[in-house]
Amino acid sequence: MKTDDLVVMLSTNVEPIRHGRVGRTISIAVVVGAVIALAIMLVGLGVRADVTTSRAALFLSLKLAFAFAVVGVALRYLIMLARPGSESGISPLAVAVPFAAIALLGLLSLTDTPSGHWNRMVAGGEWLECLLSIPIIAIVPFAVTIFAVRRAAPTNLVRAGAFAGLVAGGVSAMAYAFHCTDDSLPFVAVWYGGTIVLCTLAGASLGPRLLRW
Amino acid sequence: MxxxxxxxxxxxxxxxxxxxxxxxxxxxxxxxxxxxxxxxxxxxxxxxxxxxxxxxxxxxxxxxxxxxxxxxxxxxxxxxxxxxxxxxxxxxxxxxxxxxxxxxxxxxxxxxxxxxxESSHDVRKLLERLPEKMRCAIERVKLEGRSVAEAAVLCGISESGVKINIHRGLQSLAAFIAQVDQK
Structure with missing residues (x-):
């Protein structure tokens, strides 16, 4: 085929199109993913029974603040990664800030406590449930996010996959927080932080296969 | 330049x-x-x-x-x-x-x-591999230069159907080209 023929074909009857909406599409996908994650949590796990007590409300809002910070920063970068040529100026280190903050708070609360209680503070009562729930709940938000990113044009597929995983992990942690009764900062730092990192690594390894175009 | x-x-x-x-x-x-x-x-x-x-x-x-x-x-x-x-x-x-x-x-x-x-691809041959509606929409609108409305009548689908089929068809063509290169 002659390239000139292809140019003529592509430019014949070209339709006006709505452009510059990549960010919007991906953001909507993440909101849809969050709603699904909340529904899965409600049906599969249920909201913690003591949610109306002030101690529970305090820790719930702390977990939510962490999850929202992760999602907020990661989503911004994911949108940049989904558009060719707008990658520069990204400092992926900014996503580490929420993790560093919660780790620091966790350490501070450990130093405030006799070392005999450390084990219980870190492992909590339900570490295994947390370890499994966050990655499992993240699957659907991850799929919806990847679907939206595929419609754009990511060119660094490992990184775009990683950020999609990070967003999905954060969204999942946000949903799981409504169920989780382990109220200690070291627990949140290790198990919420750790599982979100796991989701990020899974996203990075799946990215090249799922996002190629 | x-x-x-x-x-x-x-x-x-x-x-x-x-x-x-x-x-x-x-x-x-x-x-x-x-x-x-x-x-x-x-x-x-x-x-x-x-x-x-x-x-x-x-x-x-x-x-x-x-x-x-x-x-x-x-x-x-x-x-x-x-x-x-x-x-x-x-x-x-x-x-x-x-x-x-x-x-x-x-x-x-x-x-x-x-x-x-000239590339190694033959777009006519690749078009033949497309589903009927996609091929019809691309041929009428992109090759013959007819309007979307005309193509809708000729291909027996709605106008938005024509647009969607053109887009999907070009996506498939791009995918075919990528496959052909996989020697």
Missing amino acids: ASEAELKALMAASLDGDAASYRTLLDRLSRRLRAYYKGKLARIGRSATEAEDLVQEVLLAVHLKRHTYDTRELFTPWVHTIARYKLIDYLRRTRSAASVPIDEGAEIMAQDDNADA
Whole structure:
């Protein structure tokens, strides 16, 4: 085929199109993913029974603040990664800030406590449930996010996959927080932080296969 | 040689549906891409036909991904990133042992190659592999130049169906081209 023929074909009857909406599409996908994650949590796990007590409300809002910070920063970068040529100026280190903050708070609360209680503070009562729930709940938000990113044009597929995983992990942690009764900062730092990192690594390894175009 | 400002203006008009601007834009891009890929591939002993395969693949990619260009941003980095992505993807696909130095910056703007070039793909043959509705929509609108409304009647589908089938059909064509290269 002659390239000139292809140019003529592509430019014949070209339709006006709505452009510059990549960010919007991906953001909507993440909101849809969050709603699904909340529904899965409600049906599969249920909201913690003591949610109306002030101690529970305090820790719930702390977990939510962490999850929202992760999602907020990661989503911004994911949108940049989904558009060719707008990658520069990204400092992926900014996503580490929420993790560093919660780790620091966790350490501070450990130093405030006799070392005999450390084990219980870190492992909590339900570490295994947390370890499994966050990655499992993240699957659907991850799929919806990847679907939206595929419609754009990511060119660094490992990184775009990683950020999609990070967003999905954060969204999942946000949903799981409504169920989780382990109220200690070291627990949140290790198990919420750790599982979100796991989701990020899974996203990075799946990215090249799922996002190629 | 066209500048960033010129190409950007052409792209903005193209996104608004100006066919003449779009044709000019794709023509200028194909010359630049040709020079870029010929230079890259010659260094690892690949032919000019392969360079042309890539030029056409990128033109299709630019077309299918044009909604991801934001008119508030520069146009050249957008095209350049796509061109580089497709080069790396192509080399991986065709299992090139040699490594091509991957460029930085606006190298793609550097040269112009106006050869009347032909790729190894036969678009008519590839079109035959498409489902009937996609082929009909592309042939009526993109090859014969009929309106979407006419094509809707001729192909027996709705007008929005014609638009969707054109888009999906071009996506499939791009995928076929990528498969063909997988030698």
